[in-house]
Amino acid sequence: MVNSTQLGSMVANNTDTANTETAEKNEKKRVLSLLRRRSPLADPRQQMAHLNAVDLDGLPQAGNFEKTIASMGHPALKPAQLDIFQINIGKLCNMTCRHCHVDSGPDRTQENMNRVTLEACLQALDQTTATTVDITGGAPEMNPHFRYLVDECVKRGKQVIDRCNLTVLLLPGLTDLPQWLADRGVEVVCSLPHYRQRNTDAQRGDGTYEKSIAALHRLNDAGYGQGDPQRRLTLVSNPVGAFLAGNQGKAEQEWKQGLQRNHGVRFDRLIALNNMPISRYLEWLEDSGNLQRYLEILVNAFNPATLDGLMCRNTLSIGWDGRIFDCDFNQMLDLEARYPDGRPLNIHDFQPEAFVQRDIVTGRHCYGCTAGAGSSCGGAIES
Numbered sequence: 001m002v003n004s005t006q007l008g009s010m011v012a013n014n015t016d017t018a019n020t021e022t023a024e025k026n027e028k029k030r031v032l033s034l035l036r037r038r039s040p041l042a043d044p045r046q047q048m049a050h051l052n053a054v055d056l057d058g059l060p061q062a063g064n065f066e067k068t069i070a071s072m073g074h075p076a077l078k079p080a081q082l083d084i085f086q087i088n089i090g091k092l093c094n095m096t097c098r099h100c101h102v103d104s105g106p107d108r109t110q111e112n113m114n115r116v117t118l119e120a121c122l123q124a125l126d127q128t129t130a131t132t133v134d135i136t137g138g139a140p141e142m143n144p145h146f147r148y149l150v151d152e153c154v155k156r157g158k159q160v161i162d163r164c165n166l167t168v169l170l171l172p173g174l175t176d177l178p179q180w181l182a183d184r185g186v187e188v189v190c191s192l193p194h195y196r197q198r199n200t201d202a203q204r205g206d207g208t209y210e211k212s213i214a215a216l217h218r219l220n221d222a223g224y225g226q227g228d229p230q231r232r233l234t235l236v237s238n239p240v241g242a243f244l245a246g247n248q249g250k251a252e253q254e255w256k257q258g259l260q261r262n263h264g265v266r267f268d269r270l271i272a273l274n275n276m277p278i279s280r281y282l283e284w285l286e287d288s289g290n291l292q293r294y295l296e297i298l299v300n301a302f303n304p305a306t307l308d309g310l311m312c313r314n315t316l317s318i319g320w321d322g323r324i325f326d327c328d329f330n331q332m333l334d335l336e337a338r339y340p341d342g343r344p345l346n347i348h349d350f351q352p353e354a355f356v357q358r359d360i361v362t363g364r365h366c367y368g369c370t371a372g373a374g375s376s377c378g379g380a381i382e383s
Helices: 004-031 044-053 065-070 115-125 146-155 177-183 197-204 208-221 248-263 279-287 291-300 304-309 328-332 364-370
Strands: 084-088 132-136 159-164 187-191 233-237 269-272 315-318
Touching: 044 279, 044 364, 065 364, 084 115, 084 328, 115 146, 132 146, 146 159, 177 208, 187 208, 197 208, 208 233, 208 248, 233 248, 248 269, 279 291, 291 364, 304 364, 315 328, 328 364
Parallel strands: 084 132, 084 315, 132 159, 159 187, 187 233, 233 269
Antiparallel strands: none
């Protein structure tokens, strides 16, 4: 027979074991990608199924994005003139952030754009009207062809954007990048969830904020953030929670004051993005019980004034393997852009005349870009 003392010890041991297992599970989620953990959500089809399974029947158009835009006079979204040539050159990253819609991380070593595909991107770029090349990842700087790509785009007179997580600039072999990028007039667009440490570390891991500030100082030392249009430093903020991005203009003033006062850091502009309910952010929404509420927020905040400025209308998004998408989010959901005859687009056989005739692929996740002031790779769509 088990006495009360033994029973109490057994309960305590079981509780300790459960707490340890929970902690280990949470730590695994923090440092490993969905793919590495073999999570069902690593499959884009599962992500779409989870989104479409949420009951939104009581909301406008029952949360059907296609019906919503049709009621606004848009039977389908059509492309405008192409301005931004966005290249995702890989999912390899030195970080594994909780909100990452790419599911990038140190374990995503296979999904890295090779030189052949990169050359095909450059050949396609020469056939378009794009003025800006937006290089993203993962941490794009970790692709071995990153510097070659930047130099080739600069030679072509394109405005180049490097989407940087900041901490990558502290890695061995990459510490010279701030000055290297400055010498080429590359705009650096940096992820920083908040100008306060607690909020940033909560989303991106302990110690991230301190490293980010150190990287920002290096960028400032290279001439970034001083008002020079050839050395523009842009910060990107994502909400730390299940709510929409705040007013971008007001937030920029607050951030500039806070970073300058507390750290002596300067930057040129802030762009505020809504979190997209896909990939690891979708996992967090489900784990925290916020998925239903967040989708309701997005649908109820639909803003028809954002439709003309959606990034999918003036952007071409290329995956690390050469497949073409209407936007970075569609890329992560495997929703390939298609020619009018139904063929999927690929950079290796790019046909610009047919490309402009396509219909843009949409889904329930698109409410993330049309909620409130809207959200795009360039920040809020409506001020």
